[in-house]
Amino acid sequence: MxxxxxxxxxxxxxxxxxxxxxxxxxxxxxxxxxxxxxxxxxxxxxxxxxxxxxxxxxxxxxxxxxxxxxxxxxxxxxxxxxxxxxxxxxxxxxxxxxxxxxxxxxxxxxxxxxxxxxAEARTYVYRIADRPERPVLTRDRVWWLRTPLDDGAMREAMGCLVGEHDFKSFCKVASAVGKPTCRNVMEVGLSRACELDEELLEFTITGNAFLHSMVRTIVGTLAEVGQGRREPGWVAEALAACDRAAAGPTAPADGLVFRAVRYPEGSLTPAP
Structure with a gap:
């Protein structure tokens, strides 16, 4: 119609x-x-x-x-x-x-x-199953990596992401042409969680806005560190390069969830 x-x-x-x-x-x-x-x-x-x-x-x-x-x-x-x-x-x-x-x-x-x-802030969470056993009940909601990840190395690496930076290294190349690529990341976190009795690694990020594929590219880059392929300091170097080729691969879409949005207090009133 x-x-x-x-x-x-x-x-x-x-x-x-x-x-x-x-x-x-x-x-x-x-x-x-x-x-x-x-x-x-x-x-x-x-x-x-x-x-x-x-x-x-x-x-x-x-x-x-x-x-x-x-x-x-x-x-x-x-x-x-x-x-x-x-x-x-x-x-x-x-x-x-x-x-x-x-x-x-x-x-x-x-x-x-x-x-x-x-919107004042947006929060995304990315879930990874980092174990040899295939996830079953969460299979459509996670990125399955057969190699256990080093949580400590990933936490050390991701600290450089907080603050206002040019995130051109972490976005799809075509989407950055002629457009501003600076964003303000307010908070990042990494924790272990259990969903449907399956253990998962959760990466959480909150920012004012995000570029095309930004969260997934950050996760793919951190996974390189977690698997021991790169040193934690490499993430800061990739960020400073402002070049997509300097960062790691883009993680699959399956594990990414748009979790929350923050608006100015009082701007939304629940319908009766």
Whole structure:
């Protein structure tokens, strides 16, 4: 069903969305016909529910195969939208979306609010199964490395990432052409976790924004250190080089999860 483009509304609806990204070609809609994307599925569900067109803005465009626990998506709301109770939103989205995409919270925000531009920080987590035994229950959510990683060496290496730096070495080359590549990383962490009785290594990173493939390239670089192929100081050298060729490989998409977004206090109000 075709709809006209939506005009500016009286407020903004913000959805918190979770998804398993394995079956999708990333978040953003693609011009090629028949390509499944998170945004495409979400837009179709919303337009069927609201019976009008919507234009979606997300907190961060995830690549093909990347998952999310707390992706935020905003769109301009009409007066009638703001009267819809949260329970009705959730039930409608549950009925209209595929099983691997879920809307788990609904908020109201001021007119002009943007899930992308109003975000203060974003957090990603990357999970690695670093053992000889193949992961089974978590197999679609981790990067399986048969070699145990040296946690201490990786922690030593990743300290240089905190702060405002030019992360050109850690992003996809084509996406950096003619664009600023400086970002502010606020926090990094590395810990052991257990999910479905399978031990995993979790790398967590929080920053104001991220470049294309930045987190996955950082993880691939740290894994080189964790496997003893490089010394911890090499990561700082790669960062300073501002050259993608100076860093390590890009880790697979499977292990990456968009975990959280922080917005200014009071900017989001839960739908009644």
């Amino acid at each position: 075709a709809f006209d483009k939506q005009e500016a509304g009286e407020g903004t609806i913000v959805l918190r969305v979770a998804y398993a990204g394995g079956a999708y070609s990333g978040f953003a809609e693609q011009p090629q016909p028949g390509v499944r994307t998170i945004a495409g599925e979400l837009r179709r569900a919303l337009e069927a529910f609201l019976r009008r067109g919507v234009e979606l803005t997300c907190a961060g465009r995830t690549d093909a195969g990347v998952h999310a626990l707390s992706q935020y998506v905003s769109f301009s709301a009409e007066a009638a939208d703001l009267k819809i109770p949260a329970r009705r939103w959730l039930r409608a989205m549950d009925a209209l979306l595929p099983r691997d995409i879920a809307v788990n919270a609904v908020f109201h925000a001021a007119p002009g609010f943007s899930a992308r531009f109003d």
